[in-house]
Amino acid sequence: MQRYFFAFLVFASAPSALAVELPKEGSYDYTACWSGVNNVITFSKNHTASSYEMTGTTRSNPPDGMFDKNTFRCVGMNASLDGKFTGSTVCETVDVDGDKRLAYFSLASDGSLTRENVAGTGKYEGMKTVGTVHPLGPFPAIKVGTFQDCNHQTGTYKLK
Numbered sequence: 001m002q003r004y005f006f007a008f009l010v011f012a013s014a015p016s017a018l019a020v021e022l023p024k025e026g027s028y029d030y031t032a033c034w035s036g037v038n039n040v041i042t043f044s045k046n047h048t049a050s051s052y053e054m055t056g057t058t059r060s061n062p063p064d065g066m067f068d069k070n071t072f073r074c075v076g077m078n079a080s081l082d083g084k085f086t087g088s089t090v091c092e093t094v095d096v097d098g099d100k101r102l103a104y105f106s107l108a109s110d111g112s113l114t115r116e117n118v119a120g121t122g123k124y125e126g127m128k129t130v131g132t133v134h135p136l137g138p139f140p141a142i143k144v145g146t147f148q149d150c151n152h153q154t155g156t157y158k159l160k
Contacts, residue, residue: 022123025158028066028131032058033150034074040145049079052147058093066157070095076105084109090118099123105133115153123159131155 034056041049053075060068076089087107094100099122106114113133120127137149 022066022159025156026066027154027156028060028129029152029154030058030060030065030067031136031150031152032056032072033148034072035146035148036074037146046082047080049077049081051075051077054147067093067095078107085111097122101127126160127157129155129157 034054036052036054038050038052043049053073055071055073058067058070058072060066070093072091072093074089074091076087078085078087085107086109089105091103091105092100093103100120101117101124102119104116104118106116108114115129115131115133117124117127117129119125131154134152135149136151139148139150141147
């Protein structure tokens, strides 16, 4: 019985024991993929809007880099009103150690996407990032009302 309890403790403690202190600044390069559901308003061909919720995962390049094997969930809204596009998304991300990040994405009418780290816990507290987001899709929807996609994100970070 004690052997099994010890093995459980080793297994349960492994993520914390293996956690490595991050450099105070550096770069990141990862691919994020997700799927979700959306709720669409098609008022006319010139006026549409949608809200959505999605969940996904990240994989860094190279593996075991910054933000590797994170999972995330996001909620957001997009609109196209007389040819002017707008959108915003808020995402909560958790890493293998249980530390979290909260990010805000904003879509401008010119199609550019900005990302802002809003808050963090643990090693991400006070983190600042600067980077780019490049869409890799779109991918075909597997079912009406759903979506799947990926993007490639690169940039730099600074910890407090």
